[in-house]
Amino acid sequence: MAVEAGASAGAASLRIPAVSVVMPVFNARETLAQAVASIRRQRRVQVELICVDDGSTDGSLALLAEMAAAYPELRVIAQPHRGIVAALNTGLEAARYALIARMDADDVAHPERLARQAAFLLNHPPVGVVGTRVRSFPKRAVSDAFYAYEAWSNRLVQPEDIAREIYIESPIVHPSAMYRRDEVLRLGGYRDVPWPEDYDLWLRYHQAGYHLAKLSQVLLGWRMYPERLSFSDPRCSLGGFIRCKAHFLAHDPRVRRGPVIIWGAGMTGRRLGKELMREGVDIEAFVDITPRSIGRTRHGRPVHAIDYLRETRRFVIVAVPAAHARAEIRAQLRAWGREEGRDFLFAA
Incomplete structure (x- = not known):
């Protein structure tokens, strides 16, 4: 509109x-x-x-x-x-x-x-x-x-x-x-x-x-x-904003139907994932580009390399707070045939 x-x-x-x-x-x-x-x-x-x-x-x-x-x-x-x-x-x-x-x-x-x-x-x-x-x-x-x-x-x-x-x-x-x-x-x-x-x-x-x-x-x-x-x-505070986002994301039909994947296994992704799970959201996995994070877990969920998203059509919540990274992440997801709003959204 x-x-x-x-x-x-x-x-x-x-x-x-x-x-x-x-x-x-x-x-x-x-x-x-x-x-x-x-x-x-x-x-x-x-x-x-x-x-x-x-x-x-x-x-x-x-x-x-x-x-x-x-x-x-x-x-x-x-x-x-x-x-x-x-x-x-x-x-x-x-x-x-x-x-x-x-x-x-x-x-x-x-x-x-x-x-x-x-x-x-x-x-x-x-x-x-x-x-x-x-x-x-x-x-x-x-x-x-x-x-x-x-x-x-x-x-x-x-x-x-x-x-x-x-x-x-x-x-x-x-x-x-x-x-x-x-x-x-x-x-x-x-x-x-x-x-x-x-x-x-x-x-x-x-x-x-x-x-x-x-x-x-x-x-x-x-x-x-x-x-x-x-x-x-x-x-x-940052914690207040994250709790707010998690509460409303949990009521968003795109997220509620789950499972979802969180792009970002750093502090913001971890905290958002924790609050989403408290709200009852089903998180399948996290993805990240940082080698030291890949292969580990966050709240009992695996952390994969971002190529994992080639293999699944799960809805993606991007929780990377660096503003300059949004354009790169958006371009990568679009290159894989993902449409913003339908297939992914930014939450940081």
């Missing part, structure tokens, strides 16, 4: 859309005013901004009350500290409009962000979630790993690209997302799970048959700093 990711056209673009922006707030006083100001500057859209203060202790709630006095569209909800999932669900329940946009209290939205995303969703009913390209800032705080993630995520715009690589990483930056309130509630809202709540939601959208897409413009400034939740929360 190819979609136009730029400005929208058609009858839907003639209406002024209404969007509820859900912004969890926890000890964000230093950046809060800039984030709220970027929502106030949104053009060609009717906005309500729902700020859910999650028990801040730095004066964030007082600042929110002050800003709400000057900005009638700002609704402030205060609750004891219960974490981001509870804050997000509180915001979803309070939202008055059919479209929900996510926003963090430390990021900056482009003035056209909400209007463009709303028009896109109105013009593309099969798309359940639309994100935007993002740019991390300030440069001094952005690690090489996050630059690599940003570049990878920004390359994924069309639904088929996102679907192809959805098990590699979370394909949409959470505070850049917009979706429909009725659909997200139908899917159960945000869940308190031992992995990232946004990746969990995107994978539920994907497995429910919705498309995920992204606008081709950079419409969100994504602030990096050492205290960011994704740097410190164990749910956002």
